[in-house]
Amino acid sequence: MNGSGQGAPKVRGILESALYVENLARSAAFYDRVFDFPHLFGNDALIALDVAGAGVLLLFRRGGSAKAQEMPGGVIPAHDGEGKLHAAFAIAADDLPVWEKRLDQLGIAVESRMSWPLGGTSVYFRDPDGHLLELVTPKVWPTY
Template identity: 30%
Template sequence: MEIQQIKENCLYVSDLQRTKHFYENVLGLELISFVEGRHVFFRAGSSVLLCFLPEVTKEEHTLPPHFAYGKQHLAFEVPLSEYNEWQKKLSDQQIKIIHEQHWKENLYSFYFYDPDLHVLEIIPPGIWE
């Protein structure tokens, strides 16, 4: 038996419209589902990003309750050839890069915030290989 990947990740947010705009229009993720007052879901490659209002899912009765507060972290993998383009794209959108990390050889990643101050990271392939 083998786990092949993490298929979905959750972020807990405070404003679904703002989250929808950021992940769909700024980062370019495909919108999968939007339910006003509950969630907005996106496709990121073969993974799914689930963004919930924590106070709603905390009181969930159909599914197990789940919620979180505070800064959460996600890393988005991009082709190495697009790494610098992502830096420029975010800069053009007035999104500040808060840190760039040198990992090994010529592999770097950089960090920035989403509107809920979650720490997002852009990484090229090879950092975990």
């Protein structure tokens, strides 16, 4: 509830998720090789990737967004991140074996596999910066 006693307006979902990386070219090559996400935008501080037409994965060069950035339409406030972050990508349950084979063929080690109480499965692996990536089948959360 907000201060007026009425519920908050509804959001439609999470549009962007950001990871902060040391080397944009290396990270872009990794995400291209693993996911083949279309590139939406890129410069020396940022690469924006289309995730299934439903979201955007932003790869920021670590420190590259620590100062406000003036753009033609306004100013993007400063932000940055460090440490090993997490992003999860929704997949169909039937595609899980295909994904596991793909990761193996690409030489990407699966760090962990989790079977969830609702019946879903998660497979965890790392990107070149050590960020934890997850492939998630339905029935991990009540909402997915």
